[in-house]
Amino acid sequence: MPFGIAALAALLIALPLPGSTARSAPEPAMTTALPTEVFLESIGVVSTFPDRGQPIEETIRMVRFGGFRWVRAGIEGLSENGPTTLATLLRLHRETGVKFSWGLVSGGNDLPRLLRTGRELAGSDALLAFEGLNEPNNWPVTYQGETGGGQDRSWLPVAKLQRDLYTAVKADPLLARYPVWTVSEPGAQTDNVGLQFLEIPPWASTPMPAGTRYADFANVHNYIYHPHSPEPADNKVWNAAAPGPEARVDGLYGNYGRTWRNWFTGYTQARLDALPRVTTETGAAITGTITEEVHGRSLLTLYLAQFRRGYSYTSVYLLRDRTDEAGNQAFGFFRRDYSPRPAALYLHNLTTILADRGRIGRPGRLDYAIANRPETVHELLLQRRDGAFQLVIWGERVRGADHIAITFGQERPAVTIYDPTVGARPLRSLTKVRRVDLTLANHPYVIEIAPRAR
Incomplete structure (x- = not known):
């Protein structure tokens, strides 16, 4: 069961992955979060x-x-x-x-x-x-x-x-x-x-x-x-x-x-x-x-x-x-x-x-879509009390990997990407984000999306 794919998969913003074939991407749709x-x-x-x-x-x-x-x-x-x-x-x-x-x-x-x-x-x-x-x-x-x-x-x-x-x-x-x-x-x-x-x-x-x-x-x-x-x-x-x-x-x-x-x-x-x-x-x-x-x-x-x-x-x-x-x-x-x-x-x-203590009263909705998504990729949308969304996305492959793109309906002011198999510190912090590209194999990433300024 070869699980040796590098944990630090390619994390690219606003560009297609090398060697990937362009496909028609689904339109971002509103998804209601669950309290973290x-x-x-x-x-x-x-x-x-x-x-x-x-x-x-x-x-x-x-x-x-x-x-x-x-x-x-x-x-x-x-x-x-x-x-x-x-x-x-x-x-x-x-x-x-x-x-x-x-x-x-x-x-x-x-x-x-x-x-x-x-x-x-x-x-x-x-x-x-x-x-x-x-x-x-x-x-x-x-x-x-x-x-x-x-x-x-x-x-x-x-x-x-x-x-x-x-x-x-x-x-x-x-x-x-x-x-x-x-x-x-x-x-x-x-x-x-x-x-x-x-x-x-x-x-x-x-x-x-x-x-x-x-x-x-x-x-x-x-x-x-x-x-x-x-x-x-x-x-x-x-x-x-x-x-x-x-x-x-x-x-x-x-x-x-x-x-x-x-x-x-x-x-x-x-x-x-x-x-x-x-x-x-x-x-x-x-x-x-x-x-x-x-x-x-x-x-x-x-x-x-x-x-x-x-x-x-x-x-x-x-x-x-x-x-x-x-x-x-x-x-x-x-x-x-x-x-x-x-x-x-x-x-x-x-x-x-x-980490969050106490539930958000009424979770919000996030508009996003996942392109190039195979049946081995799954996601869970959460929201903290402070309003930040946490999109947890994971793959369940025995071999190989899947290249997916997450697009947001509106530009997000800040996005932070974590890999819990590497550590609890961010892998990368980004600003003014419309798209995140990931390579997923056999574990989750957490994508933290800051709330838009009111």
Whole structure:
């Protein structure tokens, strides 16, 4: 997987690229930006805590460095006397600002404890959302005396627990405003208990009654590499985030459109396109052709593609490689000795470049067009509180590169270009700009566009 194309691609202004062929350029059109802060808030991570051998001081340092805004966590491993207590997590919140998705995790069934600890997190403004069971196909659950989930049991106990979680959260005056996320891997249902829906529709023939409400958001674990998509390919990350059947990984369609195990009917494609959704696990292992460099560029692109394709929150597995399991699981932003991989360095640069605290009240519109654009080039338009636009544009090519031109409808007074795989400082600062030419291969650029003088 040759990712050795020079990071400092040709950056030319108002001139065609050498050797390029002139094409008719599209006319600039108005595009409404999204608040930069909303994108930054989407950036999450799965982490280990002291009960699994990772000191909280190191966790704080790594979370700060990466610029993560939320952490996936739950009652598993939590105890009154430590080493991981609720105070441990509240310290992480105080010192980094992260919030927590709070879940039953793997096989957990202590709903009263989940709600009690969730109230404490909410009281400290450290709660993001509640999450149902983690992969009940891999970790069955016993609830109200019945064991369910796994590969060969009914999923009714899973469904009843998720229903009761949702009902309890929404009945609590303090917790009702927090969203509830579904169990992960509902596509693995052995019997059709309706977990492929946020609320069971009238036409669904399931043992749980129509109108049963499970969640506010769908929740997937769409890892980039999957048995159905094991090799590097163009648009690898973009396709993993797709809401339709073109996603060859364990994505939205296979869990909420037509379940991947027994093909139970879920939402239509039109409903899937608009379905509120999050990812609580995704990522890639460093192995074979997936080098640390490929891993780093993929994870950087992953947050952008997920957000651009409708995921409100994305959590990548894993902050640091596991040390309490067999072998060294090479998924982490940080190695087991706490040293940063390229993934951590690149994300640090991106969150530093985009840094913004507080949302712009009403994002503006920018008139621009992208000429010579192939299907491997994608963009995300953001806007900071100070009015500056940040056009993040990236390529997803395994080989080769694409030459594109960004044209603005009106001359822009100042444009600054960044490459987060190089650093957090500008590559180039320009004035009186109508056009920017870029060569894109396999990572993003950030083009900061100053607001016009009033």
